[in-house]
Amino acid sequence: MEQRYQLVYKKTKTYRVDYTYDNRQRSQVDLWLALPAPSMTQRSIRILSQTTPRETALLPTGNPLAYYEVGTGQRVVLSFSFDAYETRLVPAKTAEDQTDGETAGAAVLTDEERQFYLRSTPLVPVNEDIRDEALRIVGDAREPIEQARRLFDHIVAHYRYHWPPTERGALAMRCHKKGDCGEFSFLFAAYCRALGIPCRTVIGAWAAGKFQAHAWNEFFVDGVGWIPVDASVAAAMKNPLKQLAFVTRYGTRSSGRRYFGSLEGKRVIFSFDSSLPLIPAYPDDTQPPVPAGYQSFMVGGEMLAWGYRSQQGTAPYLQPAYVRFAGKPEPASVADYMGTWQVSETAFGAAASLWIKRMSFALFFLCLFSYHGLSLFHMRLEWLNTLSTAFFTLLLLTLILRREAYWVTYLFAVLMALSLFASLQLF
Incomplete structure (x- = not known):
C-alpha cells in the first residue's frame, strides 16, 4: 500500500x-x-x-x-x-x-x-x-x-x-x-x-x-x-x-x-x-526488608521502594540509571537516585547565544517586576523600565538568531516599546 x-x-x-x-x-x-x-x-x-x-x-x-x-x-x-x-x-x-x-x-x-x-x-x-x-x-x-x-x-x-x-x-x-x-x-x-x-x-x-x-x-x-x-x-x-x-x-x-x-x-x-530488565538481575530475593521510614512511591498501581526493590525484576525506566541501596539512603536527593547530567552545545556561537538568552531573560523579568513592584509604592524608577526594555531587546535578538522567536515575543516587544516611549514622554 x-x-x-x-x-x-x-x-x-x-x-x-x-x-x-x-x-x-x-x-x-x-x-x-x-x-x-x-x-x-x-x-x-x-x-x-x-x-x-x-x-x-x-x-x-x-x-x-x-x-x-x-x-x-x-x-x-x-x-x-x-x-x-x-x-x-x-x-x-x-x-x-x-x-x-x-x-x-x-x-x-x-x-x-x-x-x-x-x-x-x-x-x-x-x-x-x-x-x-x-x-x-x-x-x-x-x-x-x-x-x-x-x-x-x-x-x-x-x-x-x-x-x-x-x-x-x-x-x-x-x-x-x-x-x-x-x-x-x-x-x-x-x-x-x-x-x-x-x-x-x-x-x-x-x-x-x-x-x-x-x-x-x-x-x-x-x-x-x-x-x-x-x-x-x-x-x-x-x-x-x-x-x-x-x-x-x-x-x-x-x-x-x-x-x-x-x-x-x-x-x-x-x-x-x-x-526494562536489569542485567545482572536485581537481588530482590536476598535484599533485606525495606527499612523503616524508607520512602516508597506508587508506580504502576503498586508501592515501590525505589532504589531498594525492582519492579518484577525490571527498572520502571532508566533516566538514565537505576540503583540499589544497601539500606535507607542518607542523603536521599534526586542525584542519589538518578545521578546528575549536564547537556551543552558544542559550537561556541550556539553555546554563547544560549547563555545570553538565559541571562537576558532573567534580567528582563527582574527589572520588569522590580519596576512595577516599586511603582506600587509610588517609586517610579524609569531607569529600571529602560533596562528591562534593553534586556528584552537583547533577548528578542537572541531568539531570532536561534530561530526560537514567535508571536508572543514580538507582542512583548511592541508592549515594551510602548512602555518605554511612555516613560520618556514621547507621546
Missing part, C-alpha cells in the same frame, strides 16, 4: 552530555546505567569518557546497559556527544520536494520488536478498559496515523500538565486527569498499544543545561518509521505563560499541535520504553 506520509530529518546541533554518579552513602551502591543508543534523531554518538563497568549487556531496545558496583566516595562518569536531528511528518509527495532535509528509507520492525512495543507493563497496561476507551476516542479512524492523531488530540484536550505527580503510570493518569511528561507518555503508549500500534516511551532530557529530565513518545508505522509525539508539551502550551517559558527555556516550537509528528531536535535520549 502506498504511504501517505513520510518523515523528514534535518540536523540541528551537536551536543555534549556529561553524566556523573557520586556515591555519598556509607555503603556500596549498585548502579545500572543505560548507555546511549543511536536513532534517527540522535546520531554519530561518540563516547568521550566512561568509567569502566563491571558488566555490560544489551537491552531489547538496543541500549547497552552498564553495571557498576560503586564504593563509598567513588564516582561513575559518562561523557558523550551526538548529532541531534529535528523531525517533521509530511505528506509523501511533499517529502519528495524537500531540499532542506533528508528522508528515511522504508522502515519495518522485526516480530520480536513489534511484540516488545505492544506488550503490557505496570506503567503501560494494555487491558479491555484501555482498549474500549481507545476505540471510542478514535471513532471511525482506521489508518494508524489518524488513530494516533485522535488519541493525541484527546489527551491534550482532556488532561492537564502537573508536576510532581502523586503516582506513576497510565492508570493514575486516567484517574487523576493530570500528570507530568511521564504520565502523558505512558497513557499515550497504552492507548496506541491497545489498538495494535507499536509505541514506546522515550526517556531523556531537554538539551538545556543541568538535569531538565523529560519523556515523550514514538509510535511506529510500517514504511514510515518511528513518529514522534509529545502530548505533555502540547498540553502545557495551552497556558500562554507556560508556552513562553517552554519556548524561551528549551527552544521548543511555538505551537502545541506541531508536537504530533514533529520535534525540534533539542533533546537527548537516554533510553527507550518502560519496565
Whole structure:
C-alpha cells in the first residue's frame, strides 16, 4: 500500500552530555546505567569518557546497559556527544520536494520488536478498559496515523500538565486527569498499544543545561518509521505563560499541535520504553526488608521502594540509571537516585547565544517586576523600565538568531516599546 506520509530529518546541533554518579552513602551502591543508543534523531554518538563497568549487556531496545558496583566516595562518569536531528511528518509527495532535509528509507520492525512495543507493563497496561476507551476516542479512524492523531488530540484536550505527580503510570493518569511528561507518555503508549500500534516511551532530557529530565513518545508505522509525539508539551502550551517559558527555556516550537509528528531536535535520549530488565538481575530475593521510614512511591498501581526493590525484576525506566541501596539512603536527593547530567552545545556561537538568552531573560523579568513592584509604592524608577526594555531587546535578538522567536515575543516587544516611549514622554 502506498504511504501517505513520510518523515523528514534535518540536523540541528551537536551536543555534549556529561553524566556523573557520586556515591555519598556509607555503603556500596549498585548502579545500572543505560548507555546511549543511536536513532534517527540522535546520531554519530561518540563516547568521550566512561568509567569502566563491571558488566555490560544489551537491552531489547538496543541500549547497552552498564553495571557498576560503586564504593563509598567513588564516582561513575559518562561523557558523550551526538548529532541531534529535528523531525517533521509530511505528506509523501511533499517529502519528495524537500531540499532542506533528508528522508528515511522504508522502515519495518522485526516480530520480536513489534511484540516488545505492544506488550503490557505496570506503567503501560494494555487491558479491555484501555482498549474500549481507545476505540471510542478514535471513532471511525482506521489508518494508524489518524488513530494516533485522535488519541493525541484527546489527551491534550482532556488532561492537564502537573508536576510532581502523586503516582506513576497510565492508570493514575486516567484517574487523576493530570500528570507530568511521564504520565502523558505512558497513557499515550497504552492507548496506541491497545489498538495494535507499536509505541514506546522515550526517556531523556531537554538539551538545556543541568538535569531538565523529560519523556515523550514514538509510535511506529510500517514504511514510515518511528513518529514522534509529545502530548505533555502540547498540553502545557495551552497556558500562554507556560508556552513562553517552554519556548524561551528549551527552544521548543511555538505551537502545541506541531508536537504530533514533529520535534525540534533539542533533546537527548537516554533510553527507550518502560519496565526494562536489569542485567545482572536485581537481588530482590536476598535484599533485606525495606527499612523503616524508607520512602516508597506508587508506580504502576503498586508501592515501590525505589532504589531498594525492582519492579518484577525490571527498572520502571532508566533516566538514565537505576540503583540499589544497601539500606535507607542518607542523603536521599534526586542525584542519589538518578545521578546528575549536564547537556551543552558544542559550537561556541550556539553555546554563547544560549547563555545570553538565559541571562537576558532573567534580567528582563527582574527589572520588569522590580519596576512595577516599586511603582506600587509610588517609586517610579524609569531607569529600571529602560533596562528591562534593553534586556528584552537583547533577548528578542537572541531568539531570532536561534530561530526560537514567535508571536508572543514580538507582542512583548511592541508592549515594551510602548512602555518605554511612555516613560520618556514621547507621546
